[in-house]
Amino acid sequence: MELFVIKNLLFSYNGIENILNVKDLEIKKNRVSVFSGPNGSGKTTLLKILAGFLEPSSKAIRSFVNKDKIAYLPQDPYLLKTSVKKNIEYGLKIKKEKNISVKVEKAIDMAGLNSKKYLNRKWYELSGGERKRVALAARFALEPEVLILDEPSEGIDYESRVLLSESVKEACRSSKMSVIISSHDREWADDTGDDFFSVIKGKVFQGGFLNITDKDFLKNDYNKSSERINHEKVLFALKPEKIQIKKEKNTSETDSEYILPVKVVSSKLICEGRILYSLAYKQKRFFAESIKNDFLPGDNVFILFRKTDLIPL
Amino acid sequence: MDFLLTGFIKAFKILASGDPEVFSAIYASVTVSTCSIILSAAAGFPAGFALGFFNFPGKRVLRFISDTCLSLPTVFVGLVVYAFITRNGPLGGFGFLFTLKGIGIGQFILSFPIIVSLCASAVENADENLAITLKSLGAEKFKFFCSFLWELRHSLLTAFLTAYGRILTEVGVSMMVGGNIKWKTRTITTAIALETNKGYFATGIALGIVLLCIALFVNFSLLFLRKR
Numbered sequence: 109m110e111l112f113v114i115k116n117l118l119f120s121y122n123g124i125e126n127i128l129n130v131k132d133l134e135i136k137k138n139r140v141s142v143f144s145g146p147n148g149s150g151k152t153t154l155l156k157i158l159a160g161f162l163e164p165s166s167k168a169i170r171s172f173v174n175k176d177k178i179a180y181l182p183q184d185p186y187l188l189k190t191s192v193k194k195n196i197e198y199g200l201k202i203k204k205e206k207n208i209s210v211k212v213e214k215a216i217d218m219a220g221l222n223s224k225k226y227l228n229r230k231w232y233e234l235s236g237g238e239r240k241r242v243a244l245a246a247r248f249a250l251e252p253e254v255l256i257l258d259e260p261s262e263g264i265d266y267e268s269r270v271l272l273s274e275s276v277k278e279a280c281r282s283s284k285m286s287v288i289i290s291s292h293d294r295e296w297a298d299d300t301g302d303d304f305f306s307v308i309k310g311k312v313f314q315g316g317f318l319n320i321t322d323k324d325f326l327k328n329d330y331n332k333s334s335e336r337i338n339h340e341k342v343l344f345a346l347k348p349e350k351i352q353i354k355k356e357k358n359t360s361e362t363d364s365e366y367i368l369p370v371k372v373v374s375s376k377l378i379c380e381g382r383i384l385y386s387l388a389y390k391q392k393r394f395f396a397e398s399i400k401n402d403f404l405p406g407d408n409v410f411i412l413f414r415k416t417d418l419i420p421l
Numbered sequence: 422m423d424f425l426l427t428g429f430i431k432a433f434k435i436l437a438s439g440d441p442e443v444f445s446a447i448y449a450s451v452t453v454s455t456c457s458i459i460l461s462a463a464a465g466f467p468a469g470f471a472l473g474f475f476n477f478p479g480k481r482v483l484r485f486i487s488d489t490c491l492s493l494p495t496v497f498v499g500l501v502v503y504a505f506i507t508r509n510g511p512l513g514g515f516g517f518l519f520t521l522k523g524i525g526i527g528q529f530i531l532s533f534p535i536i537v538s539l540c541a542s543a544v545e546n547a548d549e550n551l552a553i554t555l556k557s558l559g560a561e562k563f564k565f566f567c568s569f570l571w572e573l574r575h576s577l578l579t580a581f582l583t584a585y586g587r588i589l590t591e592v593g594v595s596m597m598v599g600g601n602i603k604w605k606t607r608t609i610t611t612a613i614a615l616e617t618n619k620g621y622f623a624t625g626i627a628l629g630i631v632l633l634c635i636a637l638f639v640n641f642s643l644l645f646l647r648k649r
Contacts, residue, residue: 161553180557186550189572198568199558246558 109137110172111254111286112158117168119153119310128153128164128310135303137172140280140287142301143312144294144393150310151290152183152258158288159256173286179252183259185243187231192216195231196246203250215249216242218279220271237264241272248279255279256288261296269293273300294393298374298386304395306345313345313419315395350417351396353385353403354410366415372407387411424622431623432630443624445604446612447631453521453608454589457528462581465533466570469540469580474552474569484541490534495527495593502527502598519600524608527594532584539580543573578643585639590632 112135119128128150135141135158143151156162157169159180188195196212205211216223219241226234226242234242240260247255257276261269273296279285280302290307291297297304305314357367373386373393385396385403389411396411403409435443472483504510506517506526517523551572552565560568570577592610599606601615609628616624 159557161556176559180553182550182553184550186548186554188554188568189574198560202559202564243554250559 110170111135111137112172113170115168115170116166117157118165119150119157119162120165121153121162126310128157128312130154130168130310130312133305133312133314135286135288137286138280138284139302140276140289140300141303141305142297143288143290143305143307144292144297145290145307146292149307150312151292151307154307154312155180155256155258155288155290158254173253177253178256179247179250179254180256181240181243181247181258181260183262185240187234187239187242189231191227192221192229192231192234192242192245193227195242196249199246199250211249211251212245215245218248218275219245220268220275221245237268240264241268244272244275248275251283252285254286254288258290259292260289261291261293269296276300294386298376298393302378304348304384306394311345313347315346315348345419346394346413346417348384348395348397350413352412353387353396353398353400354412355402355407357410365412366418367410367412370409370411372403372405372409374405375401375403428622428626432627435624435627436630440624440627442603443612443627443631446607446609446628449521449606450589450608450610450632451635453524454528454585457525457588458532458581458585460525461529461532461536461584465536465580465584466540466577467566468533469537470544470566470570472537473541473544484538487534487538487541491538493531493534495531495591496597497593498527498530499594499597502530502594506598518598519602519606521599521606523598524595524606527598528588528591531591531594532588535584535587536580539583540570540573540577543576543580544569546576547573582640582643586636589635 112133114130114133114135117128117130117133118126121127143154145151153162157164159178160175161180188198193212196215197208200208200211212227213223216226221238221241226238231239231242240263244257244260255276260272260276264272276287276289277300280287289297289300291300303314305312354367357369368389370387370389373388375383375385378384378397381399383398383401385398387394387396387409472480472487502523503518505512506515506523507513508518517526547569551569555565555568590610592614595601595606595608595611596614599608599611601607601611607615609632613625613628613632616622616628
């Protein structure tokens with residue numbers, strides 16, 4: 109089931125043309141969708157557009173959720189200048205919810221905070237990580253259909269990151285919540301997400317990016333000039349389902365195929381018995397899908413893909 | 422130094438004796454300034470919020486005018502209000518000249534731009550995630566406006582006190598529009614000017630002490646808003 113379908117999304121801001129240029133993107137319901145990418149790549153802009161805080165230049169988004177059912181947590185969340193309890197109650201009171209105290213307790217538990225210890229604390233008595241979790245609890249309390257989190261793991265310690273990851277996964281599982289996250293913390297993102305997207309220079313692709321530096325390949329197959337190959341990074345996007353993983357290098361591949369040595373970073377079971385592998389090639393992380401579960405983290409393997417499946421960026 | 426010391430001692434005696442003339446001036450000052458500041462705050466905070474929060478054509482011009490009005494000379498405001506409410510002026514029919522209402526109009530003109538400009542600055546400098554947070558938690562329209570301003574209460578309190586201080590201590594408007602009429606429109610500041618000119622230094626000091634006490638009282642009574 110789709111949550112957002114984006115086709116030909118263009119977004120310009122303050123005279124800067126096409127901060128975002130998304131050709132085709134589908135975000136599914138009841139999944140944790142993670143957008144990774146370097147700083148300034150357009151992740152926050154995309155999330156703000158999905159949350160309805162920014163209007164894109166073109167009407168390119170089909171949303172399958174009511175705007176009132178979307179909760180957004182910014183990168184540096186703002187806490188109201190009052191107690192933790194009142195921060196969490198605020199949204200519930202606006203929506204005239206019943207059993208507010210029960211919902212507050214549940215939300216603060218979901219965010220991994222001890223209600224007895226934290227409920228009566230003031231906003232200035234909290235650390236950065238605690239503030240983030242209180243802000244998250246305020247969103248959990250609203251029981252939104254879609255929870256959008258901008259860099260939730262940034263600036264918090266390892267234990268809090270693990271707790272946060274568990275909370276998000278649990279919210280998605282038990283409350284049928286769809287969660288959309290932006291993060292440049294790949295390890296945390298790999299552990300938390302179900303679907304992975306990469307954002308670079310405003311372009312969004314499912315899976316990851318390959319930084320191919322094979323000069324012959326670039327020259328012959330992509331007609332890149334020698335100067336461009338030497339001075340520019342040549343990045344390609346590659347969809348996870350277009351990649352085959354092999355334990356050994358097989359010499360039978362045709363000219364139209366390409367083989368690269370990579371390292372398995374992690375793996376997780378996704379729907380219909382398929383495994384999503386997080387792989388590393390020259391410090392770039394990307395994903396590949398397989399039905400085999402033969403590969404373990406740390407294994408050196410080979411990936412095989414068709415040259416025509418590479419999307420040059 | 423004796424001159425000052427004697428002045429202060431006499432001032433306390435005047436206050437302790439409950440001199441009706443002094444208390445009439447105190448009553449006039451407090452009444453008219455408080456009414457003016459309440460009206461200014463009621464109109465100024467929404468106007469300041471709109472000026473700071475929204476983008477619209479002419480916003481910069483309005484901001485420029487409002488900022489310029491921060492330094493309006495009180496005597497000039499008195500003169501303009503006098504021109505409007507004098508018998509031959511456009512608002513002469515209302516009979517506001519030499520009344521507390523007339524002084525109130527002048528004081529409103531003095532305090533309104535202070536509240537608008539300082540409120541707009543506070544809104545512009547607010548945390549950029551405040552609006553996003555309130556909207557994300559479901560606040561809309563009036564609730565959003567109230568919550569936004571409540572989060573800025575420390576800055577807005579400063580705006581309120583600055584404006585109140587300005588109109589409580591002004592002389593120009595009270596003198597020109599009020600006429601410094603005993604038992605009617607004589608305020609603390611016009612009384613200080615008059616009594617000192619007459620040579621009644623102690624009465625001037627007594628009224629000065631009262632002004633300071635009012636400032637302290639207002640600050641103290643709003644202290645709960647400053648609490649974190």
